[in-house]
Amino acid sequence: MNKNWDVIVIGGGIIGLACAYYLTQDGKKVLLLEKGDIGEGASTSCDDMIFLQSKKPGILLTIAMESLDMYRKLAKDLPVDIEFENRGGMVLIESTSQLGHMENFVRQQKALGLDVELLDRHEVRKFCPLASPHILASTYSPIDSQVNPLHVMRGFVKIASAQGLEMKQHTPVTGLSSPSPGHWQVTTGDGTVYETEYVVNAAGAWAPQLAAMTGIDLPIKPKRGQIAVTEAVPPFGKTNFWSADYIVMKLNPEFAKERDSLLNDLGIGLSMSQSHSGTYFLGGTREFAGFDKSVDRVALRLILKEAARFFPTLEKVNIIRTFAGFRPAPGDGKPYIGPVVSQPGLYIAAGHEGDGIALAPITGYAISRMIAGKKLPFDLSELAPEGRVQMWSTID
Numbered sequence: 414m415n416k417n418w419d420v421i422v423i424g425g426g427i428i429g430l431a432c433a434y435y436l437t438q439d440g441k442k443v444l445l446l447e448k449g450d451i452g453e454g455a456s457t458s459c460d461d462m463i464f465l466q467s468k469k470p471g472i473l474l475t476i477a478m479e480s481l482d483m484y485r486k487l488a489k490d491l492p493v494d495i496e497f498e499n500r501g502g503m504v505l506i507e508s509t510s511q512l513g514h515m516e517n518f519v520r521q522q523k524a525l526g527l528d529v530e531l532l533d534r535h536e537v538r539k540f541c542p543l544a545s546p547h548i549l550a551s552t553y554s555p556i557d558s559q560v561n562p563l564h565v566m567r568g569f570v571k572i573a574s575a576q577g578l579e580m581k582q583h584t585p586v587t588g589l590s591s592p593s594p595g596h597w598q599v600t601t602g603d604g605t606v607y608e609t610e611y612v613v614n615a616a617g618a619w620a621p622q623l624a625a626m627t628g629i630d631l632p633i634k635p636k637r638g639q640i641a642v643t644e645a646v647p648p649f650g651k652t653n654f655w656s657a658d659y660i661v662m663k664l665n666p667e668f669a670k671e672r673d674s675l676l677n678d679l680g681i682g683l684s685m686s687q688s689h690s691g692t693y694f695l696g697g698t699r700e701f702a703g704f705d706k707s708v709d710r711v712a713l714r715l716i717l718k719e720a721a722r723f724f725p726t727l728e729k730v731n732i733i734r735t736f737a738g739f740r741p742a743p744g745d746g747k748p749y750i751g752p753v754v755s756q757p758g759l760y761i762a763a764g765h766e767g768d769g770i771a772l773a774p775i776t777g778y779a780i781s782r783m784i785a786g787k788k789l790p791f792d793l794s795e796l797a798p799e800g801r802v803q804m805w806s807t808i809d
C-alpha cells in the first residue's frame with residue numbers, strides 16, 4: 414500500500430495536468446496516473462484555439478473568458494513558451510439567414526462582456542483579402558487567442574514536478590474503491606494499490622470507464638474530430654477563422670436543412686487556425702464513431718472542399734499530415750467539474766468536448782479550490798456532477 418498522496422489525479426491530458434499544477438501550487442502532494450504517455454489523448458490531437466466566439470452565451474462563455482485571463486498569466490509564469498497569441502478571430506457569414514442568427518448571437522455575447530462586433534463585406538475584405546468574394550459579413554473579436562497545448566502541458570509538468578508532483582506513465586488505473594468515506598484505494602494495472610483522500614477523474618473520453626468502477630453512469634462519449642494540417646504558408650488573414658454555418662446550426666437545428674446532408678452527418682464546420690510554425694489546422698469533423706481513431710478520405714475531402722470554398726487559394730496548398738482525436742462529449746453539452754457528493758473525496762473534471770484547451774486553467778484552478786475547501790470567485794454550480802450523473806443503484 415502507498416499512502417503518501419493527498420490527491421490522485423487520473424489522466425495525463427491537459428485537464429489532469431492543469432489540476433495537478435494548481436493542486437501542487439496549493440501545497441498538495443499529488444500523484445498523477447496516466448495509462449499511456451502524457452498527452453496521448455485528445456490534448457495532442459486537437460486544434461489550439463481559445464475561441465470565445467463559438468461559445469454559447471452562458472456559463473461556458475463566462476468561464477472561457479476567466480480562463481483566457483488565466484492563460485495570460487500562465488504565459489508569464491510557465492517556464493516554457495506556450496505560444497500564447499492574441500490574434501483575434503472571425504466567424505465568416507455566407508447568407509442573410511446566417512447573418513440574422515449571428516446578429517442575435519453577437520448581441521447576447523456582448524451583453525456578457527465579450528468584445529465582439531459585426532463586419533460588413535467591405536471590412537471583411539480588409540481583414541482578409543484572400544477570403545472568397547461570396548462571404549457576406551463576419552463577426553470579429555480581438556480577444557480570441559491560441560496556445561500550443563503540448564507546450565502548456567510541458568509547462569504544467571515542469572512547475573508541478575518541481576513542487577513534488579509524481580507522475581506515472583504507462584500506468585492504467587484498473588480499480589477504484591472507497592472502503593470508508595474520504596479514503597480511496599486506486600489500483601493500477603500492475604496490481605499496486607495507492608491510497609489517498611481525494612481522487613480526480615480527469616480521464617477525458619475514458620472518464621466513464623473510471624466512473625463505472627464506483628457505480629457511476631457518467632454520460633460522456635468520444636466525439637471524433639478529423640483534422641488536416643497544411644504546409645507552412647503566409648497568413649490568409651489577420652485572425653483565425655470559423656464558419657458561421659456550423660455555429661448557427663448548433664443554435665438552431667432547423668438550419669441543418671440549409672446544409673449538405675453529408676456535412677451534417679460528419680458534423681463538419683470549418684475551423685482554421687495558424688500555428689506558430691505557419692501551418693494551418695483545417696477542421697474538422699464531429700462524429701460519434703466509438704474509439705476509432707482513423708482518418709477517412711471522404712471526410713478529409715469534404716474538409717478541404719469547405720476550406721477552399723472560404724479561401725480558394727487553399728486549393729494550391731499541400732497537406733502535410735492528418736490526424737483524429739476524441740473530444741470528450743458530455744450528454745448535456747457542459748463539462749463535469751466538481752465533487753460527487755455521495756462519494757466523499759471523488760471529483761470529476763471531464764467532458765470538455767471541444768473546449769478543453771480553452772477551459773483547462775479554470776478547471777484545474779476550480780478543482781484545487783474545491784479540494785482545499787476554499788470559496789470560488791465564480792459560480793460553477795451549473796457544472797456540478799450532482800444531479801447530472803446517475804448511480805447505477807438508482808437506474809431502473
Ligand SMILES: Cc1cc2nc3c(=O)[nH]c(=O)nc-3n(C[C@H](O)[C@H](O)[C@H](O)COP(=O)(O)OP(=O)(O)OC[C@H]3O[C@@H](n4cnc5c(N)ncnc54)[C@H](O)[C@@H]3O)c2cc1C
Nearest residue numbers: 424426428448454455456462586617638738768769770771
Ligand atoms: C479535432 C479536435 C480539435 C479540438 N480543438 C480544440 C480547440 O481549438 N480548443 C479547445 O479548447 N479544445 C479543442 N478540442 C478539445 C480538447 O482537445 C479536449 O477538450 C481536451 O484535450 C480534453 O482534455 P482531457 O485532459 O480531458 O482529455 P485527454 O487529453 O483525452 O486526456 C485524458 C487522459 O486520460 C488517460 N486515461 C484514460 N483512461 C485511463 C486510465 N484508466 N488510467 C489512467 N489514465 C487514463 C488517457 O490516456 C488520456 O491521456 C479539440 C479536440 C479535438 C479532437
